[in-house]
Amino acid sequence: MSLDPARLSFNEITADHLSLQAAVEACAASGIGWFGPWRHKLGPGAAERINAAGLRVSSLCRGGFFPATGAATRAERIKDNRLAVEQATELGTDVLVLVCGPAPDGDLEAARRQVLEGIETLLPHAAEHGVQLGIEPLHPMMIAERSVVVTLAQALDLAERFDPAGVGVVIDAYHVWWDPGLEAQTERAVGRILGYHVSDWLSPTPDVLAGRGMMGDGVIDLPRIRALVEAAGYDGPIEVEVINPALAELPTAELMSTVRERFERCC
Amino acid sequence: MSLDPARLSFNEITADHLSLQAAVEACAASGIGWFGPWRHKLGPGAAERINAAGLRVSSLCRGGFFPATGAATRAERIKDNRLAVEQATELGTDVLVLVCGPAPDGDLEAARRQVLEGIETLLPHAAEHGVQLGIEPLHPMMIAERSVVVTLAQALDLAERFDPAGVGVVIDAYHVWWDPGLEAQTERAVGRILGYHVSDWLSPTPDVLAGRGMMGDGVIDLPRIRALVEAAGYDGPIEVEVINPALAELPTAELMSTVRERFERCC
Numbered sequence: 427m428s429l430d431p432a433r434l435s436f437n438e439i440t441a442d443h444l445s446l447q448a449a450v451e452a453c454a455a456s457g458i459g460w461f462g463p464w465r466h467k468l469g470p471g472a473a474e475r476i477n478a479a480g481l482r483v484s485s486l487c488r489g490g491f492f493p494a495t496g497a498a499t500r501a502e503r504i505k506d507n508r509l510a511v512e513q514a515t516e517l518g519t520d521v522l523v524l525v526c527g528p529a530p531d532g533d534l535e536a537a538r539r540q541v542l543e544g545i546e547t548l549l550p551h552a553a554e555h556g557v558q559l560g561i562e563p564l565h566p567m568m569i570a571e572r573s574v575v576v577t578l579a580q581a582l583d584l585a586e587r588f589d590p591a592g593v594g595v596v597i598d599a600y601h602v603w604w605d606p607g608l609e610a611q612t613e614r615a616v617g618r619i620l621g622y623h624v625s626d627w628l629s630p631t632p633d634v635l636a637g638r639g640m641m642g643d644g645v646i647d648l649p650r651i652r653a654l655v656e657a658a659g660y661d662g663p664i665e666v667e668v669i670n671p672a673l674a675e676l677p678t679a680e681l682m683s684t685v686r687e688r689f690e691r692c693c
Numbered sequence: 694m695s696l697d698p699a700r701l702s703f704n705e706i707t708a709d710h711l712s713l714q715a716a717v718e719a720c721a722a723s724g725i726g727w728f729g730p731w732r733h734k735l736g737p738g739a740a741e742r743i744n745a746a747g748l749r750v751s752s753l754c755r756g757g758f759f760p761a762t763g764a765a766t767r768a769e770r771i772k773d774n775r776l777a778v779e780q781a782t783e784l785g786t787d788v789l790v791l792v793c794g795p796a797p798d799g800d801l802e803a804a805r806r807q808v809l810e811g812i813e814t815l816l817p818h819a820a821e822h823g824v825q826l827g828i829e830p831l832h833p834m835m836i837a838e839r840s841v842v843v844t845l846a847q848a849l850d851l852a853e854r855f856d857p858a859g860v861g862v863v864i865d866a867y868h869v870w871w872d873p874g875l876e877a878q879t880e881r882a883v884g885r886i887l888g889y890h891v892s893d894w895l896s897p898t899p900d901v902l903a904g905r906g907m908m909g910d911g912v913i914d915l916p917r918i919r920a921l922v923e924a925a926g927y928d929g930p931i932e933v934e935v936i937n938p939a940l941a942e943l944p945t946a947e948l949m950s951t952v953r954e955r956f957e958r959c960c
Contacts (some may be wrong), residue, residue, distance in 0.1 A: 532912045538873070567834035568872040569913050570896035580873045604833040606847045608806070629837035634898045645799045645837050 428690045429652070429664070435460030435484040437623065437667035438467055441681060443674035446472055450479035456682035461662040462483045464515060473517050473607060483519040484663040485560065485596070485621050486510065491527035492544025493537035493574065500540065503527075507548045515555045521620045522552065523560050524594050526575040537574045542584060553592050560620035561585055562594035565604075567634050578602050578611040582618065590617050592686060597655055598623035598667065600638055603646045612654040619660040624648055624693050625668040636669045640684060642692035652693060664693065695957045696758045696919070696931070700758060701866040702727030702751040704890065705734055708948060713739055717746035726749045726798060727930040731836035732777060732783060741785050748899060750786040752827065752888050753777065753864070758794035759811025759900035760804035760841065767807065770794075782822045783803040788887045789819065790827050790843035791862050804841045820859050827887035828852055832871075834901050835893040845869050845878040846888040849885065857884050864922055865890035865934065867905055870913045872911050879921040886927040891915055907951060909959035929951045931960065 435455045438461065443450065446467045461481040463472065465488065476483060501678040508521075514522045519687045522544070529537035545559060552559055563581040564573035575581055581595045593616050600687055602608055612619075626644030631637045641648055653666070666685050673681055703720045705728065711719065715733045720728055728748040732741065732755065743750060745859070751835040756777040759769045774789075781789045787853060789814070796804035819826055831840035842848055848862045862885050871873055879886075893911030898904045906916055933952050940948055 529912075532870075532914055534873075534914075559753075565833065566900070567832065567873045567898065570898070571892060576871050604801075604843050606844060623849045627837060631834065631837075631901045634834070634901065645796075647801075649797055672770060 435663040437462035485521035490524035596622040596636040704729035752788035757791040861887040863888040
């Protein structure tokens, strides 16, 4: 059964080559109703631009990057995360996606403790603003550059230390599809899923960080994973997040129609 | 404390650009006592060449690749694995490393069942020959090309269905270092560890399948992982398995001395 296009949210990094204005116009022109902005593309009037295009914001990418060498740097990261919470509020979304950050010195366990401390420290500010923190486990191949949180089980271990009103998880099919524990962990995630992202796994994978494929071009059984996520109670927007610089070579209208068509047919 | 070079085994794929004869001569010349051959480099007289260089064989790479479309193809794979068992015996090693294989059609769970069936089918022949099957979990980024077995927990789930005399696991630091469950799973692996491999994780990683680094050039805390493996009772040879075509550009003597020096200092 094809997926309802009303659930499609366009994650901005899929068109990182476009300005925010061009991206929201392209979404509006192709009938996409949700948008997932990234902080590096925000600027004066960002919320107004998104609103003017008639889009709702599904989440803000991204907070996190908690581990760092030295208390001063870690405090700066918290300050930046507080700003991200405020930006989420301004954009009208109640979900801040956390990419938790790598280990600054190769000590994974110390970095994982700093992630927990970072979430604890940020949480009161987020709660005051009505923003939920969504811990996104990243694929283990991204551990050295992006995140020491690499499995859904680990993200849930972290989230479950807090009230579900404040902390949950964001599940991205690209990051979790390999996991033999995926079925058990999505069952466990009931009440904690704050977002679901899709793209596809190309074989061979051209790049560890930016080699994702458009849904349908790879090997992930996306309908199976969506069924698991839906069985766990998630029925919100689904963000299409295809990180691949090759997409910048497509005409914008073609990119958007491909996203929409693949979303309905392959996810 | 530096690592005893008597435990160093040179995994042949580290010098895939050399002939078997050149590789074993290079090992002998640099005082390396163990060798881990790959099947695609074997040929008439392989065992004699290795023996003549004074080397012992730590394991044979590789059996596995069980999942396939159609019973006939799966039966061919079993036949090839039976040959691998016989080759291991001929080479004088009692460990056949299993790289279990990818899913031929994207159905991970079906492929995982075929891995289990493959091991069950192969086991009597291996037992007759006194060869143990070592299930090697591969990094999750290799799932589409190499193995649906991607965590140590999953490899142990498989191994524990059989007698430890017949089936165990091979732990490669490169494949497991990211795993939040590594400590618990190595503890669980007591009596099951048939081999330990080292290389390093480069950041950025230049290639998903062949982008490994020499020990000390990357971010893995190798002494920590060796301590876990040793605490679980493994005190056998440690294979240096650095898969990276850039190594072919080094003069052989320099490659071997680097392997040896890094093994003693960084592992």
